[in-house]
Amino acid sequence: MENTNNNQMKNEMFESVENSAKPGAVIKAEPSNIPVSGKSKSIAVKHKKTKMSNIIFNIVNITIFSILALLCIYPFYYMIINTISANDLSANGFVNFIPHKIHFKNYTDVMKIKGIGTAALISLARTLLGTFCTVFASAFLGYMFTRAKLWMRTFWYRFFVITMYFNAGIIPMYITMKNLHLTDNFLVYILPAIVSPFSIVLVKTYIESIPESLCEAAELEGANFFEVFLHIILPLSKPILATVAIFSIVGQWNSFQDTLLYITNQSLYSLQYLLYTYINQASSLAALVHNSGIQAAANIATQQTPTSIRMTVSVIVVLPILFVYPIFQKFFIKGIMIGSVKS
Amino acid sequence: MSEFDKNEGLDEEFEKNLSKLQSKVESLEDERLSPEEKQEKIEKGLLDAVKDIDKGLKDLNSKTEEEANSSVKEEVPKKLIKDPETLNLNNFSKVDEMGEGEDSPINDEPKPVRKKKESIFKAPEVDPNEGWVNDAPAANAVQTEFVVTNKSKTGTIGFKMFLAILPFVILTLLFSYFPLHGWIYAFFDYKPPIKLSDSEFVGLRWFKMLFGNSVQIKQMAQVLINTFAMSFIGIATSILPMLFAVFLNEIKSEKFKNLIQTFTALPNFISWVMVYSIAFCLFSDSGMINTLLNNAGIITTPIKFLDSDSHTYLWMTLWSIWKGLGWGAIMYLAAITTIDPELFEAAKVEGGTRFQLMRYITIPSIMPTFMVLLMMAIANFLNNGIDQYYVFQNSFNKEHIQVLDLYVYNVGMTGSSLSLAAAISMLKSIISVVLLTMVNFVSKKTRGESII
CATH class of the missing domain: 1.10.3720.10 (MetI-like)
Structure with a gap:
């Protein structure tokens, strides 16, 4: 809702400032008339007006962007302060801006729920392993496709990149995974993600900007293509590999569809899928807590409610992203710039 | 004469003067030195020059050897390198084998032709005045081998590179191309526990x-x-x-x-x-x-x-x-x-x-x-x-x-x-x-x- 309001505001502002900005055009039309006193006065007034409109524009612009930023960041803040505030307060909607009666019992309790530990491990494992594989594969393939000697290079490059533009669809994919015995298998998280055509294109574009003479010199020194890759290309392409890594980390950690499609074994559920089932089983969550034996120790102030569990799990799920995100931000903006220059 | 050219002339003159001045300063400095010191300085300079030359020679030699090794490494057993003559002969046949075994079906580059040593022996001609090349027959032989295999080497290395990316090709085949076969299920009445081959074809x-x-x-x-x-x-x-x-x-x-x-x-x-x-x-x-x-x-x-x-x-x-x-x-x-x-x-x-x-x-x-x-x-x-x-x-x-x-x-x-x-x-x-x-x-x- 607020989004549309903002846009309306933006448009109104656009029109109003455009109208008041017209004096600038007058100045442009008569630049040589400055010595004439009357006109110069009017120009000065108009200058003032332009300045005023500029200031108004800046204020409105900054306000709108602040509101947008707040809209994006507040939900996370809201969830975090509610999970660390006393549950009876947060359940009644008293915790909206500042946390009250801070405690971390929600977290220690949620950790005791059966399944969360395994799910967190699965999510962590697939993120680390999957990211490592994807980054290595993208770097290696991106490098190989810059080597002119590679047998049928153009053909293989197309062979990889064209897969960006078609897919067989959910059902054929499911049938394939079933035939390959990858359903209910941890490898289904890793193997299909290893070759990522988009990352390959990114890395290849970047490596092409590294002077060819560096590789040639190393080859003259007797290094084979793999040594060149390991000792020259890898260290030099760190920024783009960081970009690929962040994409991969986020993709792996957030991935939900593959668990939904291919996994029925509960011990292989990822954190995302577990969170989804929790949100959907709002009513049965209380029972879940009862069964875990947490209730016995809980007093009235920190009593578990379905909402508090849901929120706590959500925060646990989103926290790694919140941590990783600022670290890599500078890298992926750089990476996107490379990508946009390419396209 | 344009402004630019004049400037250049001036520059040249300036540089000449500068170098004159520098040499003068040096000679003045030399005069200040005692005869023993002078002697020492000259000796040191000579030594340095000799060292430099030596180092350059070594570098060049090792480089040629390395090059040769890198081309030989994958194709020839190490011991062959010791004897330049056998190395040469064996390598020719080896290269031919490689060419037929791996390259020919996949590479449209011409197969390596056995050529006379002299015709392809290019390296010494670049610098005929330098004695070291002629003094080192082993290096010669290795150099020759390098030139001969160069063409087929590109092919072999290219194929080796392909072998390196083959695992990824297979992955892509499996997860991007192979799933397309799932479309045939659209023409059958497929019910999961029953195999596709037992399912009814329904067009x-x-x-x-x-x-x-x-x-x-x-x-x-x-x-x-x-x-x-x-x-x-x-x-x-x-x-x-x-x-x-x-x-x-x-x-x-x-x-x-x-x-x-x-x-x-x-x-x-x-x-x-x-x-x-x-x-x-x-x-x-x-x-x-x-x-x-x-x-x-x-x-x-x-x-x-x-x-x-x-x-x-x-x-x-x-x-x-x-x-x-x-x-x-x-x-x-x-x-x-x-x-x-x-x-x-x-x-x-x-x-x-x-x-x-x-x-x-x-x-x-x-x-x-x-x-x-x-x-x-x-x-x-x-x-x-x-x-x-x-x-x-x-x-x-x-x-x-x-x-x-x-x-x-x-x-x-x-x-x-x-x-x-x-x-x-x-x-x-x-x-x-x-x-x-x-x-x-x-x-x-x-x-x-x-x-x-």
Whole structure:
């Protein structure tokens, strides 16, 4: 809702400032008339007006962007302060801006729920392993496709990149995974993600900007293509590999569809899928807590409610992203710039 | 004589003078030194020169050897290198073998021809005055071998490189190309425990069934309307990230700009499950909005934001804008930074206002990026993805939230028939590829470059 309001505001502002900005055009039309006193006065007034409109524009612009930023960041803040505030307060909607009666019992309790530990491990494992594989594969393939000697290079490059533009669809994919015995298998998280055509294109574009003479010199020194890759290309392409890594980390950690499609074994559920089932089983969550034996120790102030569990799990799920995100931000903006220059 | 030439003449003169002066200074310094010191200095200089020459020779020698080794390493057993003659002969035959064994079927380069030693023996001719090359027959031989294998070496190494990427080729085959075989299930009556070979071949039955009876047609039509509506709204709102970027660019403070960018791009990095979780926190019966309104006494019964079918399209659009706006703008911001700042300066000098700059410089400069993204959006018209709609779907809003991808999932995985779903899947994929090709064609015609 607020989004549309903002846009309306933006448009109104656009029109109003455009109208008041017209004096600038007058100045442009008569630049040589400055010595004439009357006109110069009017120009000065108009200058003032332009300045005023500029200031108004800046204020409105900054306000709108602040509101947008707040809209994006507040939900996370809201969830975090509610999970660390006393549950009876947060359940009644008293915790909206500042946390009250801070405690971390929600977290220690949620950790005791059966399944969360395994799910967190699965999510962590697939993120680390999957990211490592994807980054290595993208770097290696991106490098190989810059080597002119590679047998049928153009053909293989197309062979990889064209897969960006078609897919067989959910059902054929499911049938394939079933035939390959990858359903209910941890490898289904890793193997299909290893070759990522988009990352390959990114890395290849970047490596092409590294002077060819560096590789040639190393080859003259007797290094084979793999040594060149390991000792020259890898260290030099760190920024783009960081970009690929962040994409991969986020993709792996957030991935939900593959668990939904291919996994029925509960011990292989990822954190995302577990969170989804929790949100959907709002009513049965209380029972879940009862069964875990947490209730016995809980007093009235920190009593578990379905909402508090849901929120706590959500925060646990989103926290790694919140941590990783600022670290890599500078890298992926750089990476996107490379990508946009390419396209 | 031009000004420039004169200057050059002056420069030359200046340099001459300079060098004269330098030599004078040196000679003066020399005069100040005692005879013993002079002797020492000369000796040291000579020693240094000898050392330099020695080092250069060594470098050259080792380099040739290394080169030779690198070419020999993979093809010849190490011991052969010791004897230059055997090395030479053995290598020729070895190279031929390699050529026939690995190269010929895959490489159109000519096979290595056995040539006379002299004709290909090029290295010494480059520097005939340097004795070291002629004094080192081993190096000669190795050098020869290097030149001969050079051609076939490219092929062998190329193939070796291919072997290195082969695992990835196989992975791509398995997970991108091989799944296409799943389309044949659309022509069978496949029920999972029974094997495909035991299933009944039904031809186009599923395709006919899609439009067979009125109920099916109605459902299909609704699904298509949903898909088109979501995609169309998505394309219509794709202008927002561009506006976002243009207006954000008007903020002068770099720090504030970065902060806004960081905050607004954040939602793009959380999953749709997480978005749903946030939606649940804020808009469910016991969520923030309902609690606040209730506490303020405005409502007595909670408003059903999520469990209703009112404004489903609008809600879905708002959530995707919330998630994607900041991130989508980054692309445009990157494009804006590539605009030549002189363009803005010139326009400002001419008296252009802020909005004129935006209207006539910034927006036209990022139009190509917008066009590319627009074309991609059109090509992906049928691919809404499943995550967003799957997590937000419930029994209340099912009618309007079910897009093609979700419908395929619901029919195939939870519903009646895997084969029917495969049929829809197949139709969708084919239409998508056709769309992409068409968009690409249009892009080629209008912009002169393809988007693929």
